[in-house]
Amino acid sequence: MGSVNAFIVHRYEEVLATIPIIAAFMTTMVGAGGNTGGQSSTLIIRSMALGDIELKDWWKVLLRESYVGLVLGSILGAVLFVRGFMISHNIMVNFSAALSLLIIIVFANVVGSMLPFIGKLMRIDPAIMAGPLITTIADLAGIWIYFAVVTYMLRIR
Structure with missing residues (x-):
């Protein structure tokens, strides 16, 4: 799958060449999604093992994890926006990174919480x-x- 990631980066090579500073935020984006999705998945699997949630509860979990993702993503996005000024004074670059982080965290939380349900199904x-x-x-x-x-x-483009 690492080669797929390389393909994605290669596809946006012109974007990186136009505004190279955006490369500085890439590791944050990748790390945050994997971490939040993994944590969400672990919590759901634990709850399933303890009998706290069943297959029929998927929609409740979806709503809760979407909300948690929005809250967590908003906080971390705001922190990234402010911290971004340490490496870039471009407000739009920092805002783009912050918004991306919010979307990634919501996505990862939702996917991380739904995959155990798919497995059980x-x-x-x-x-x-x-x-x-x-x-x-x-x-x-x-x-x-x-x-x-x-x-x-x-x-860009």
């Missing part, structure tokens, strides 16, 4: 849906979301 151990799978999905989606938001917000 398919009669697969929900734990298989954690760890490397959610991290890979969140990493790939995270870098793509970041470049898509930056490209749109900075009107």
Whole structure:
């Protein structure tokens, strides 16, 4: 899957050449998605194992994790926006990074919480849906979301 990530970065090579400072935020985007998605997945698997949630509760979990993602993403996005001024004085670059982080965290929380339900529905151990799978999905989606938001917000291309 690492080669898919490289393909995504290669696709946005012109964007990186136009505004090279955006490369400084890439690791934040990848790391945040994998971490939040993994944590969300772990909490859901634990709750399933303890019998606290069932398959029928998927929509409640979806709503809760969307809300948690919005709150967490907003806080971390605001911190990234402010911290971004340490490396870039371009408000739009920093805002694009902050907005990307918010979207990535919401996405990762939702996917991380829904994968165990999909596993259980398919009669697969929900734990298989954690760890490397959610991290890979969140990493790939995270870098793509970041470049898509930056490209749109900075009107590149």
